[in-house]
Amino acid sequence: MPRGLGLVLDEDRGALPYTLVHGEALVACAAWALGEAGIDLVDASVPWSGLVESGGDLVLHDALCPTAPPAFLAACLDRARETGHVVVGVRPVTDTVKVVADGVVGPTLDRDGLLAIASPLVLPAAVLASLAQRPSPDLARAVGDLAAAGHRVETVEAPPEGRRVASAEDVRLLEALTRPLR
DSSP states (O other): OOOOEEEEEOTTSTTGGGSEETTEEHHHHHHHHHHHTTOEEOOTTSOHHHHHHTTOOEEEEETTSTTOOHHHHHHHHHHHHHHOSEEEEEEEOOSOOEEEETTEEEEEOOGGGOEEEEEEEEEOHHHHHHOSSOOOSSHHHHHHHHHHTTOOEEEEEOOGGGOOOOSHHHHHHHHHHTOOOO
8 A cells, every 4th residue: 555645734833733742843743644654745835736746645744633543543544545534633612602793602512422633634645636737734624624515524533632732731731741761
């Protein structure tokens, strides 16, 4: 089986992808995870047409999910190849989510029906070939666009260390979560 292609997404994420976790930039950790998963890293400057013409599967890995385990990334790629469906890593929602309408806070949503998009987003070769342009770098938007275009999207629960960070405080929490045991 050919190795998949992988892009690390860092655009529209401010400076956070360059924050350090365990002494390395988040974006570097995400790139290394792709390599350790057996996925060939592709430079973001490669044109979309070049990716499509490769005939390969594409793994989009969010730099803000830097410690997603390589085995998880590889398993998502394998699942997409097995089913031919788009596969996306998700985490359960643990925050309280309220409905707001016309500036008024309403009822609480049931968290059991909610998922937080994490990483990766895997596009099997056939799906990749059907897309006229690169998906949005916002993985939640990309998933919505793919589903709206009729592509079946499967979710796979990411492990806790695959969580997405949104702040420097989140990075400190992730560092504590992924600190190697001595």
